[in-house]
Amino acid sequence: MASSSQFEDNAEQYVFSCTLDNVRNLSNILKAIHFKDHAACFTTKNGLKFTVENSKCLQANAFIQAGIFQEFNISEESVMFRINLTVLLDCLSIFGTSAAPGTSTALKMCYQGYGHPLTLFLEEGGVVTVCKINTQEPEETLDFDFCxxxxxxxxxxxxxxxxxxxxxxxxxxxxxxxxxxxxxxxxxxxxxxxxxxxxxxxxxxxxxxxxxxxxxxxxxxxxxxxxxxxxxxxxxxxxxxxxxxxxxxxxxxxxxxxxxxxxxxxxxxxxxxxxxxxxxx
Structure with missing residues (x-):
């Protein structure tokens, strides 16, 4: 169990971190591209892009702009990793998908860099759950050259x-x-x-x-x-x-x-x- 103060103490060691007051603002968008287990995540100062592909014939991209987040920090020009999207969505909905009116799950998401897991701190009603999801080397995504x-x-x-x-x-x-x-x-x-x-x-x-x-x-x-x-x-x-x-x-x-x-x-x-x-x- 990690408190928010522990999170802040470690903030400088992350190459990427962000916070959201309402986790559904991320999970709903990711569900829209969830037709395969794995996704590539690309992070820049502009926000997050998750990419899912099928058979070199189809590519789906979800764009979540930095302005959607309450805090958004990145210390490198870009950060890339591959992640199991099914596991990520399961973690994001760990408190359930139908929160009572007026309540929402808050999220802090952090990544220390190559070889490290993606760490999620989810908080609802004073209860904090920590999830660590293994990341993988990103595979090259298709360039549809759609100009x-x-x-x-x-x-x-x-x-x-x-x-x-x-x-x-x-x-x-x-x-x-x-x-x-x-x-x-x-x-x-x-x-x-x-x-x-x-x-x-x-x-x-x-x-x-x-x-x-x-x-x-x-x-x-x-x-x-x-x-x-x-x-x-x-x-x-x-x-x-x-x-x-x-x-x-x-x-x-x-x-x-x-x-x-x-x-x-x-x-x-x-x-x-x-x-x-x-x-x-």
Whole structure:
């Protein structure tokens, strides 16, 4: 058991430390990318980025800005490690996920550097629990080379519009086909499942669409098995930015408002299902 004074006595030995009054502001965002056991954590003065990947076809990033934390200290330019995300989430919810109204679990998270565990001090109602989670050498993450200058089409949509689409379309389909175009149908989602094909169209002046910047017609297919993990982020989000680049790669950026009204972002990158010319250049 460690008191907060013990934590402060040791503060100078950490290469990274932060505090949060409400641990759910971190755990809810991490749940949105929890589709594999392990995540890479990258820390800079701007905040934390957790990255989870699947089969070199999908990458999810959760961004938690430094301003979300009550205290945020880093003594090196960047700090990186790999961690078991399942264990981290279990520790963050050690006091349970449904705190009574008006109560929250406070968190102090610290890391001494390479080879050391990530240490969590969780406090609720005067009770402190200390968790130490082993860290590993970070593996190189994929570079999807998704560059804004190569973005062909971009739509910002209220999340309820995409949630509605995912509930209406046939998710027994192997893939989701996305058409984005300056002409009709503007924005179309299609599935080809056991019950036949289904299409959902959004006019560019739909109340659900906040921005529509499409320069050329693109139709790409994405494996639904890859997109399904992103529905966790969709459920939490209020807006989603949907972008495709000149290779047909897809970026889904979810804007998530936490319990204190602050904004965090979760981004999913997904390869198109078919070989796209120039995809490996």
């Amino acid at each position: 804004s200058t190569n973005v062909i089409n971009k739509i910002i949509l209220q999340s309820e519009g995409l949630r509605e689409a995912f509930s209406e379309l046939d998710m027994t389909s192997d893939f989701l086909q996305i058409t984005m175009s300056p002409e009709k149908p503007f924005f179309r989602l299609s599935t080809f499942g056991n019950a036949g094909s289904a299409h959902l169209d959004y006019p560019k002046d739909s109340d659900l669409i906040e921005a529509f910047q499409c320069t050329e017609t693109q139709t790409n297919r994405y494996k639904i098995s890859l997109l399904k993990p992103s529905t966790k982020a969709l459920t939490l989000s209020c807006k989603v930015s949907i972008r495709t680049d000149n290779r047909g790669f897809l970026s889904l950026q979810y804007m998530i408002r936490n319990e204190d009204g602050q904004i965090c972002f979760v981004e999913y990158y997904c390869c198109p299902d078919e070989d796209v010319e120039g995809a490996d250049t």
